[in-house]
Amino acid sequence: ILNVEQSPQSLHVQEGDSTNFTCSFPSSNFYALHWYRWETAKSPEALFVMTLNGDEKKKGRISATLNTKEGYSYLYIKGSQPEDSATYLCAFGGFKTIFGAGTRLFVKA
Amino acid sequence: EPEVTQTPSHQVTQMGQEVILRCVPISNHLYFYWYRQILGQKVEFLVSFYNNEISEKSEIFDDQFSVERPDGSNFTLKIRSTKLEDSAMYFCASSDPLAGTTYEQYFGPGTRLTVT
Numbered sequence: 001i002l003n004v005e006q007s008p009q010s011l012h013v014q015e016g017d018s019t020n021f022t023c024s025f026p027s028s029n030f031y032a033l034h035w036y037r038w039e040t041a042k043s044p045e046a047l048f049v050m051t052l053n054g055d056e057k058k059k060g061r062i063s064a065t066l067n068t069k070e071g072y073s074y075l076y077i078k079g080s081q082p083e084d085s086a087t088y089l090c091a092f093g094g095f096k097t098i099f100g101a102g103t104r105l106f107v108k109a
Numbered sequence: 110e111p112e113v114t115q116t117p118s119h120q121v122t123q124m125g126q127e128v129i130l131r132c133v134p135i136s137n138h139l140y141f142y143w144y145r146q147i148l149g150q151k152v153e154f155l156v157s158f159y160n161n162e163i164s165e166k167s168e169i170f171d172d173q174f175s176v177e178r179p180d181g182s183n184f185t186l187k188i189r190s191t192k193l194e195d196s197a198m199y200f201c202a203s204s205d206p207l208a209g210t211t212y213e214q215y216f217g218p219g220t221r222l223t224v225t
Contacts, residue, residue: 031212032212034212034213034214036216042218043113043200043216043217043218043219044152044200044216045216046213046214046215046216049212049213051212089152091152093154094212095140095142095157095159095164095165095212096154096157096164096165096166096167097142097154097214098154099144099151099152099153099154100151101151102151
């Protein structure tokens with residue numbers, strides 16, 4: 001059974017702190033690794049899709065890295081802002097995606 | 110900006126009834142997906158659909174479920190004989206395989222299905 005694990009489950013930080021989360025996934029049959037940002041009462045918003053080992057992607061203050069050989073990806077947020085408060089989901093797969101449970105980030109002003 | 114839309118936003122049905130959840134994917138997208146999230150649990154993949162055929166499906170997607178693209182814009186999920194455990198938020202998503210990021214999916218706002 002394919003499983004995607006995310007840690008930590010939740011995280012409370014102060015405004016301005018930098019933070020990172022981990023996503024672990026199977027290291028075989030890799031197609032893609034997705035990161036989503038999900039705010040309450042909204043739909044998941046795609047942040048990154050990574051397909052190659054060693055991929056690094058960046059969008060503003062958010063960046064992500066990928067290691068397909070060891071089966072992990074990191075998401076980094078630099079200088080967290082209250083508007084970054086959301087659940088961050090990772091998902092493994094191409095046209096059939098397995099989701100992790102998410103990391104719930106709370107950023108306090 | 111183009112977006113995926115879903116109707117209705119909330120559907121209440123009685124156990125044993127059939128429901129149809131509707132989605133309008135982004136117009137130039139060719140891959141379509143259904144997911145669900147039971148309250149407090151992970152988002153679960155149900156099915157992906159391409160070229161009028163199911164591309165992939167999960168173990169959850171049994172004979173109770175079916176998908177259809179009845180016209181050039183809608184993508185539907187039919188749940189026959191609903192059960193209490195079908196109560197969940199159902200998300201539709203679409204992706205463009207011709208884009209630079211083939212697997213990037215755009216999600217709709219979801220339909221909350223409540224089975225009583």
